[in-house]
Amino acid sequence: MNLEKSLQAIIAKAIETLYGQAVSTDLIQISKTKKEFEGHLTLVVFPLLKISRQSPEQTAQSIGEYLQTHTSEVARFNVIKGFLNLVIAPSVWLTEFNSIHANENFGFTTATEQSPLVMIEYSSPNTNKPLHLGHIRNNLLGFSLSRILQANGNKIVKTNIVNDRGIHICKSMLAWQKWGEGITPQSSGKKGDHLVGDFYVLFDKHYKAEIAELIAKGETEDSAKKNAPLILEAQEMLRKWEAGDAETVSLWQTMNGWVYDGFDATYKAMGVDFDKIYYESDTYLLGKEVVLDGLQKGIVYQREDGSVWADLTANGLDEKLLLRGDGTSVYMTQDIGTAKLRFDHYPIDKMVYVVGNEQNYHFQVLSILLDRFGFEFGKGLVHFSYGMVELPEGKMKSREGTVVDADDLMAEMINTARETSNELGKLDNLSADEIASISRIVGLGALKYFILKVDPRKNMTFNPKESIDFNGNTGPFIQYTYARICSVLRKANESGIAIGSQASVALGISGKEEALIQLLAEFEAVVKQAGNEYSPSVIANYVYDLVKEYNQFYHDFSILKEEDSEMRAFRLMLSQNVARTVKKGMWLLGIDVPERM
RNA sequence: GGUCCGGUAGCUCAGCUGGAUAGAGCAACAGCCUUCUAAGCUGUGGGUCCCAGGUUCGAAUCCUGGUCGGAUCACCA
Numbered sequence: 001m002n003l004e005k006s007l008q009a010i011i012a013k014a015i016e017t018l019y020g021q022a023v024s025t026d027l028i029q030i031s032k033t034k035k036e037f038e039g040h041l042t043l044v045v046f047p048l049l050k051i052s053r054q055s056p057e058q059t060a061q062s063i064g065e066y067l068q069t070h071t072s073e074v075a076r077f078n079v080i081k082g083f084l085n086l087v088i089a090p091s092v093w094l095t096e097f098n099s100i101h102a103n104e105n106f107g108f109t110t111a112t113e114q115s116p117l118v119m120i121e122y123s124s125p126n127t128n129k130p131l132h133l134g135h136i137r138n139n140l141l142g143f144s145l146s147r148i149l150q151a152n153g154n155k156i157v158k159t160n161i162v163n164d165r166g167i168h169i170c171k172s173m174l175a176w177q178k179w180g181e182g183i184t185p186q187s188s189g190k191k192g193d194h195l196v197g198d199f200y201v202l203f204d205k206h207y208k209a210e211i212a213e214l215i216a217k218g219e220t221e222d223s224a225k226k227n228a229p230l231i232l233e234a235q236e237m238l239r240k241w242e243a244g245d246a247e248t249v250s251l252w253q254t255m256n257g258w259v260y261d262g263f264d265a266t267y268k269a270m271g272v273d274f275d276k277i278y279y280e281s282d283t284y285l286l287g288k289e290v291v292l293d294g295l296q297k298g299i300v301y302q303r304e305d306g307s308v309w310a311d312l313t314a315n316g317l318d319e320k321l322l323l324r325g326d327g328t329s330v331y332m333t334q335d336i337g338t339a340k341l342r343f344d345h346y347p348i349d350k351m352v353y354v355v356g357n358e359q360n361y362h363f364q365v366l367s368i369l370l371d372r373f374g375f376e377f378g379k380g381l382v383h384f385s386y387g388m389v390e391l392p393e394g395k396m397k398s399r400e401g402t403v404v405d406a407d408d409l410m411a412e413m414i415n416t417a418r419e420t421s422n423e424l425g426k427l428d429n430l431s432a433d434e435i436a437s438i439s440r441i442v443g444l445g446a447l448k449y450f451i452l453k454v455d456p457r458k459n460m461t462f463n464p465k466e467s468i469d470f471n472g473n474t475g476p477f478i479q480y481t482y483a484r485i486c487s488v489l490r491k492a493n494e495s496g497i498a499i500g501s502q503a504s505v506a507l508g509i510s511g512k513e514e515a516l517i518q519l520l521a522e523f524e525a526v527v528k529q530a531g532n533e534y535s536p537s538v539i540a541n542y543v544y545d546l547v548k549e550y551n552q553f554y555h556d557f558s559i560l561k562e563e564d565s566e567m568r569a570f571r572l573m574l575s576q577n578v579a580r581t582v583k584k585g586m587w588l589l590g591i592d593v594p595e596r597m
Numbered sequence: 598g599g600u601c602c603g604g605u606a607g608c609u610c611a612g613c614u615g616g617a618u619a620g621a622g623c624a625a626c627a628g629c630c631u632u633c634u635a636a637g638c639u640g641u642g643g644g645u646c647c648c649a650g651g652u653u654c655g656a657a658u659c660c661u662g663g664u665c666g667g668a669u670c671a672c673c674a
Contacts, residue, residue, distance in 0.1 A: 034617065044616055046654065056654085082654085083617060126674075163674065280674095307672065316600085317670085324672040331674050360601060361669050387602080388667080395667095424636065442636090454610065458603065459667065466609065470636050472622035473610080480636050488633050541611060544621080551637065560633045597636080 003088070003096065003521065004030050004041065007073065011043060014066045021051050032518075038078055039085030040518060046082045056082030090514065094503045097517045101503075101577055107523040107584065109153030117155040117347055120146050122354035123272070124161050127259045128168045128200045130193040131266050131406035133389050133396065133462060134356070137451050141386055142354040143272040143590045144452055144536040149352075151588060152531035157346055160274045161338055164256055165281045170237040172196050173251050174230070175203035185258050191265065191407065192258025201398075206230055242328075269410055271444065271590055276345070278338055284329045287337030290373055291322045299372050315368055317361075322369075335366055336373065343377060351377055352534075357385040357457070384534050387459035389451075404462070410444065416468045417443035417476070426597060441592045442476050448591045449475030453540040473544050478582060479593050481547045481554075485579040486595040488559060492572055497560065500573035507570055512553045516574055519546050523581050527588070536589055543585035550578045 008028045015023050027047040033039040045052075045060045052059040057079055064077035064084050076087040100106050122142020125131060131139075142158070150156045176183070176199045185192040207230045214224035225231070240248040267273060291308055294300045300310045300322060308323035322333050329337075342348060353363060363383035370378025388395070396403045418439035421427050427435050450467040454460045470476035492499060522542070530538040559575065562568035586593050 029616080031616080037617080042617090046616070049654080081617065166674065168674075305672090318599095321672055326672085328672085330672070334674085356668095357602070358668055359674095362674095364601090385602090390667095392608095420636075424634095426634085426636080450609095458610090461609070463609070466623070469623070472636095474622085474636085476636060477622095480634080484634055484637085491633060537611085541621090544611095548621080552639095554633085555638045558632060597634085 003073075003092065007041060007086075010067070010071055010073065011063065014063055014070070015048065015051065018062055018066055019051050019053075023048065023051060033085050037080065037083075037085050038076075038087060040088045040514065041086050043084040043086065044082065045084055060084035088514075090507070090509050091505045093509070093514050093517045094505050094507065096521050097503050097574070097577070100517075100520055101501075101573065104580075107527045107581075108151045111150070111153050111155045115153050115155050116349035117157065118149050118350045118352060119157045119159055119342060119346060119348045120149065120352040120354065121159045121161060122146075123267075123274070124163065124355070125263060126163045126168060127193075127196070127256050128172045129197040130191070130262065133404040133406065133409060136270070136406050136409070136447070137386060137389050137460075138354055138356070139267070139270055139272045140448055140451050140590060141384070141456055141536060144539075144588060145352070145354065145384060145534060147588045147590060148527070148530045148534075148536060148539065151527050154350075157276060157348075158274045159276045159278060159342070161278045161280060161283075164279050165241070165284065167234055167238050168200070169252065169256070170234045170241065171203040171207075172200040173248075173255055174234050174237055175199035175206070176255065177251070185261070191262040192260075193262030193266070194405075194407070196255055196259050196262075203230065203234075266406055266410075269407070269444075271592070278341065280334050280338070283337040283341050284334045285337065286340055287333035287335070288323060288327075288329050290336050290340055291333055294373050310365075310369060310372070312365065312368060317365060317368075320365055320369075332362065332366065332369070335362075336369060339366075339370055339375065339377075343375065348377060350380060350382065352382045352384055354384045354386070357387055359383075360385055382534070384456070386456040389460055389462050392461060392463050404464075409464075410447065412464075413447045413468065414439050414443035417446065417470075420470060421597070438594050438597050441594045442470070442479060442597060445475035445479050445586075445591045445593075446470060447475075448589060449478065449540060452536045452589050452591075453544070455537050456535060475591055476597075478543055478547045478586065479591075479597060481551055482579055482582050482586075482593040483595060483597040484554070485550075485575045485582075488575060489572065489579070491560060495560075497572070498565070498569050499576060500566075500569035503570050503573065504566060507566065509570070512556060513571075513574060515549055516546075516553060516578065519549055520577055520581055523585070530588070539585050539588045543582055543589075546578060546585070547582060550575075 007030060008025050011028050012023055012025060015021070029044040029047060030041050031044070033042045043060070043063065045056050045063065048059055049056060052062070054062070060079040060082060064079060064086070067074040067086065068077055073089055073092050074086050075089040078085050120142060122145075123135065123139050125135060146156050146158050176196075179202060180199055183195070185195050188195055190198075207228055210228040210230055211221070211224045214228060215221060219227070237248060241252060291300060295302060295308055300308055302308050305325040306327065307321060307325045310320045310322055312318060312320055320332065321330055324330065339351070342351070355363065360383065363381070363385075367378050367381050367383075370381065390396070391402060391404070393402065418427070418435065421439065421442065427438070430438070446467060451460070451462070453473065489499065526538060526542045530536065557571060559568065559571045562571060583593050
């Protein structure tokens with residue numbers, strides 16, 4: 001906040017005058033005054049005692065008196081222990097407010113030609129299963145992060161790397177050939193990704209049965225897993241795919257097509273999108289070239305069996321396999337290839353990977369390897385690492401059928417939103433289209449906010465019951481406040497009541513209004529902080545604070561019935577700016593706000 | 598075992614570049630709808646900030662050690 005900075009300079013000057021000694025600004029600690037005390041900003045004087053050579057109270061008193069008499073910004077002050085609470089003059093708040101009001105874009109920085117280009121990778125699904133709750137956290141974080149970085153003046157490319165090849169895809173394909181030939185999404189009425197996921201599960205079921213059979217015949221578990229006929233067939237299918245066998249490739253294309261249609265529907269429902277999608281089938285061979293090149297240059301080494309390794313012991317890590325004995329790629333190799341391809345396509349200044357914290361080690365290694373292979377961006381890559389989503393009963397386990405499906409969950413949230421709205425009579429007199437739109441906005445808002453308000457680094461518990469609660473610190477509470485402001489502004493408009501365009505300094509405003517302006521002014525700093533820390537939760541918690549403060553204000557005053565027309569215009573103007581900031585904050589989270597609900 | 602991350606109210610979470618009496622929401626209880634949307638507002642109760650040391654005028658916050666929980670250390674992705 002600008003006010004804090006200028007106050008810092010003013011105080012520095014005051015101290016120099018009072019004690020004849022210059023101070024560095026980091027000794028001048030200014031924070032927001034706690035609610036139970038009078039004042040807006042508080043100076044902590046303890047660090048200044050060495051200079052003042054007085055008691056904390058005396059020091060605070062002297063500085064306070066100086067500020068009150070020599071500056072126009074400070075109207076009053078009070079001293080409690082070593083804390084100097086400053087009451088900022090109303091005129092300062094009104095000036096601040098007018099400048100925020102005049103700048104529609106307040107808090108956001110628009111990218112220019114020279115702005116850094118940030119590529120952000122998120123989602124990154126496998127094409128053998130539908131998206132689940134874990135993907136939801138990933139997608140929401142990635143999308144919100146892209147908007148936060150955009151608002152901080154970066155050029156953004158959102159990207160997705162689809163893991164469309166490998167043994168897991170072959171399992172689904174094989175199961176379909178064996179037990180589902182002829183079944184399509186159209187014929188079964190199932191979403192493509194769910195249909196393919198079902199065949200993956202079916203494969204697993206039969207595979208497990210074969211293993212059990214082999215163990216019963218006396219084989220060890222390890223050998224049974226390796227020698228079950230189904231897994232051998234799947235491996236054979238992978239070999240055929242890699243060899244370019246026409247029939248296999250064709251089936252692969254068909255089934256992946258089904259899955260992409262399904263994913264597209266899910267992404268669209270979730271409200272996320274991508275600028276560029278990469279497929280591992282296009283990049284997995286590229287990494288091999290980079291690694292072989294590195295082998296010639298002596299960056300990596302080859303073992304007797306032909307496998308290629310990187311020695312990372314100098315970095316305090318282990319040795320890492322990059323190419324198998326048969327020359328094929330592993331996960332790490334693919335990521336190297338994908339990185340190369342991306343940097344060939346775009347002049348990327350910074351690469352951000354939104355990937356779960358179970359892959360912290362992988363990205364630590366990737367950063368070192370990219371750097372060694374001569375890619376400048378390697379050192380600076382950001383692994384945006386987030387925690388797992390757990391259920392109240394514990395982790396999601398596909399074996400136990402506790403995986404929460406993304407499509408189901410979103411549908412359920414929207415349904416509950418509709419039912420709850422209906423019970424409250426919110427949907428009376430609305431068209432079917434409006435009902436559908438509001439239910440969708442509120443249901444998804446609840447889900448998104450519930451997930452985004454939590455610090456990304458932490459594991460979180462997803463309680464379906466609580467997420468559907470629309471009271472308290474929730475998305476719908478914020479949306480509700482927004483809708484109510486819209487309603488007030490609508491009514492003002494209908495009855496020809498003027499909304500202010502410039503707050504007059506002659507107004508006698510109260511602490512409630514000052515508190516709101518102070519919060520509005522913080523938005524700029526909050527957006528910056530969210531960008532620095534890569535954290536949507538900073539935005540979420542800020543918007544909640546703002547809305548909570550506004551609700552108290554809303555209940556204290558009957559805005560439309562205010563008789564003083566100037567005050568009424570000012571309060572409407574303030575409401576308008578709160579709505580604008582809420583909307584911007586929610587936009588950064590990727591959450592829509594309804595104009596009525 | 599090595600490395601990384603976490604432990605704050607009954608529950609879900611803020612606060613963590615050191616600052617005042619540690620905050621919200623949920624749940625419980627008590628009030629507020631002839632007044633702009635009660636999905637709201639007001640109040641009450643609820644704490645060994647995992648433990649122990651250290652640094653400091655001052656520690657939930659920083660450091661060290663311990664403890665509990667999670668992740669990871671694959672010729673899986």
